[in-house]
Amino acid sequence: MWQIITNEWRYLNRTKSLLVISFSFIVILLVAAWLGYKQNKVQEKNYSEAKQYVRAEWEAIKEMNPHGAAHYGTYVFKPTQVLSGLDDGVNAITGNVLRVEGHVQNEMVHSEASQMQSVSKFGKLKGALLLQYIVPLLLIFLSYQAINSEKQSGRLKMLIFQGSRLRTLVLVKTIAIWLYGFSLLVITILVYHISHSSIFHSDVWLRTFLLLFSYSVYYFILCGLTLFLSLRIQQAAVALTCMLTLWVMWSIFIPNILQSAVSTWHPLPSRNVFVQAMKEDRSKGIDGHNPSEEREEAFRKEVLAKYGVDSVEKLPINIDGLLMQADEEYGNMVWDKHFGDLRNTLAKQKESYQLGGIINPFISLQNASMGFAGSDNYHHQHYLLQVETYRRMFIKMLNDKHAFGGSKSGDWDWKADNAFFKSVPDFEYQESPIQTSLPQYLTDIAWLLFWFTLVFILLLFGTHKLTLL
Amino acid sequence: MKYLSVLLFEWKHFVRNPFKVIAWVLFVIAAVYGLHNGASLFNKQQKEIEAIYKKVKEQHEKNLDYYQQGVKGPPDRPWVDNTTPFWAIWNLPTYHIKQPETTMVYSIGQAEQFGFYKQISVWASPYDADMAEEIANPERLQVGTLDFSFVILYLTPILLLLFVYNIKSTESEQGFLNLISTMGRKHTGMVDSTHRILHVNHFTNTHTPYSIWRHTNKRYHFCTRKSFSNLCCLFIVQFRLGYSIHHYHSIWHNPYK
Structure with a gap:
């Protein structure tokens, strides 16, 4: 067995064109890994600069009405994930700046994809682009060649006559080619990790290990399938055409078609309808700026009763702050309902899409890759939820200050001091550890393993009865 | 007559090769699907x-x-x-x-x-x-939408490669090529006429899905003067590109050079 592997590698070594291809490939992979690292660094720098700038502006507020400050708001930025230099996932599509203010929950605008045509078409040059699309292509050619050259030169028959078993031969050849793909994978990831010297903590390592695992399983599926087809199909060119068609189908057609299909199975509302529905739900509640409706009246009476006074002027606090907070909480309820529905629809879309792994392991690989790199929609939603929690805390602090800070009802000129603004904490994103998000990707891993077993069985039992003449 | 017979042989070569036919059918499906995607986005926005x-x-x-x-x-x-x-x-x-x-x-x-x-x-x-x-x-946007321009720009070259990759090699492998040249036919002439045929083939390739789609979607009248001229430009560019690829191919593989 070891002999076949070394022999195969010796063959790979002796093929000049392959050496050139491998060399240029490694260079491109390294450039991609390095660029990913560079881009991460630039983004981290921009991130911390922007964050500091916005924070400094906030802390520089000398005196301001708390509600004025709530309108003034602040910006939060999505930090880069350590592994997003390998697989950027949806980051380029979603953008990374979000404005936090009172009354409304904003959405991210000005994504990278909207600013660059090439990004929206291909995504950025990250390791994943090469590892998902190009390395498989190379592996298909190599695996095809591994059997075809033996077939054409008649060596295959000779080897069988000399007593080697076809089954073992094919299996070991698969492993030899797979090792080639695996080494490219390891080189890329190693270079990436060496350049990111500051990331030695267990979560990143676990994620890296899972990434490595899913890619290597996918590579094995491709190598095994190509070898099997080149053995089974008499005409060599047809086998290659088959595999190339499969590659196009797997990596371009099916993901595309399936994504469009799931978006019609679980339709998302249009923005216009969505905003209108939220507005309607919210207008049923009280509006902090136009306080004249029933809910507000009831709330006012409640507050008056609580403090045991008969008019707003006699209240020791500023009722406007309480009214605005009540409205804010009503708005949060509306947000939870509508955005919860949206998140549920997105989750359903994802689940249906993941099922596509049964016909296309590439889908599983892509999902797993994004997920383990922490850059898929699931992680993005996790981030958005944290921002919303922060927004609620942020606005509540301002409203409470407005209510209990010492001003009287109706006094919109009262100003809070600098110490208060400094005491409002800054947003800090807590990345979700892989253990909590792992159940999301079990389907993907399961399909990859299903395909792995399938190919393994094909190699074991589909080859031993072949006639080679 | 010479050109016509080469054309007929090339046609047979294409028809008797199930994988080329399947690839062509897939291509047409992809193109129609791409047009459908574009139209549904257009309708949605409208x-x-x-x-x-x-x-x-x-x-x-x-x-x-x-x-x-x-x-x-x-x-x-x-x-x-x-x-x-x-x-x-x-x-x-x-x-x-x-x-x-x-x-x-x-x-x-x-x-x-x-x-x-x-x-x-x-x-x-x-x-x-x-x-x-x-x-x-966002994950759908990240995968990208397959539209007609994607089919023309990225899938047509793949289809062209699939069509031409064994045009000459099968003949030289099976010994036909020498046979033809000993029969007094100029090899280059044959290759050249093959290319012309491929052009026609290519035109139908890109045009077929378009006309299929037009006929199944009569309610859209998108073929305004602007879009028509754009499409014509695309075809011309593709023609020239395709020709250069074939021409290069023929020089590269010319056994008499």
Whole structure:
């Protein structure tokens, strides 16, 4: 067995064109890994600069009405994930700046994809682009060649006559080619990790290990399938055409078609309808700026009763702050309902899409890759939820200050001091550890393993009865 | 006659090769699907725009009604006074709309990355958060939408490669090529006529899905003068590209060079 592997590698070594291809490939992979690292660094720098700038502006507020400050708001930025230099996932599509203010929950605008045509078409040059699309292509050619050259030169028959078993031969050849793909994978990831010297903590390592695992399983599926087809199909060119068609189908057609299909199975509302529905739900509640409706009246009476006074002027606090907070909480309820529905629809879309792994392991690989790199929609939603929690805390602090800070009802000129603004904490994103998000990707891993077993069985039992003449 | 017979042989070569036929069928399906994707996005945007216009019209009529009835605004909102400029503008929804081009059917481009309407109010600014694009699954956008331009730009070359990769090699492998040249035929002439045939083939390749789609979707009349001329340009470019590829191929593999 070891002999076949070394022999195969010796063959790979002796093929000049392959050496050139491998060399240029490694260079491109390294450039991609390095660029990913560079881009991460630039983004981290921009991130911390922007964050500091916005924070400094906030802390520089000398005196301001708390509600004025709530309108003034602040910006939060999505930090880069350590592994997003390998697989950027949806980051380029979603953008990374979000404005936090009172009354409304904003959405991210000005994504990278909207600013660059090439990004929206291909995504950025990250390791994943090469590892998902190009390395498989190379592996298909190599695996095809591994059997075809033996077939054409008649060596295959000779080897069988000399007593080697076809089954073992094919299996070991698969492993030899797979090792080639695996080494490219390891080189890329190693270079990436060496350049990111500051990331030695267990979560990143676990994620890296899972990434490595899913890619290597996918590579094995491709190598095994190509070898099997080149053995089974008499005409060599047809086998290659088959595999190339499969590659196009797997990596371009099916993901595309399936994504469009799931978006019609679980339709998302249009923005216009969505905003209108939220507005309607919210207008049923009280509006902090136009306080004249029933809910507000009831709330006012409640507050008056609580403090045991008969008019707003006699209240020791500023009722406007309480009214605005009540409205804010009503708005949060509306947000939870509508955005919860949206998140549920997105989750359903994802689940249906993941099922596509049964016909296309590439889908599983892509999902797993994004997920383990922490850059898929699931992680993005996790981030958005944290921002919303922060927004609620942020606005509540301002409203409470407005209510209990010492001003009287109706006094919109009262100003809070600098110490208060400094005491409002800054947003800090807590990345979700892989253990909590792992159940999301079990389907993907399961399909990859299903395909792995399938190919393994094909190699074991589909080859031993072949006639080679 | 010479060209015609080569043409007929090449036709047989194509038809008897099931994988080439399957690839061609897949290509046509992809192209029709791409056109369908473009058309559905176009329709979706149109529908949305119509809904917005409808809403705006309703609001306008409501406001006019207030004037005719001699009231200042809705009875449950006494502070609204539509006779003052501020409230009149406030209650007059104004939208700025980016009307989708009919050519969007052929190429979606970045249409899904941007919003295509914006409400203009007294507070509106280019930095508004409602400039966000249409609600969509970011993972779907990340995979990308397969449109007609994708088919033309990326899948046509693959199809062309698939069609020509064994045009000559099968003949030389099976010994036909020498046979033909000993029969007095100029090899280059044959290769050249093969290429011409491939051009025709290529034209039908790109044109077939388009006409299939046109016939199944008679209700769309997208073939405006602009889109037609654009399409013609595409074909010409593809023609030249295809020709260069074949020509290069023939020089590279010319056994007599």
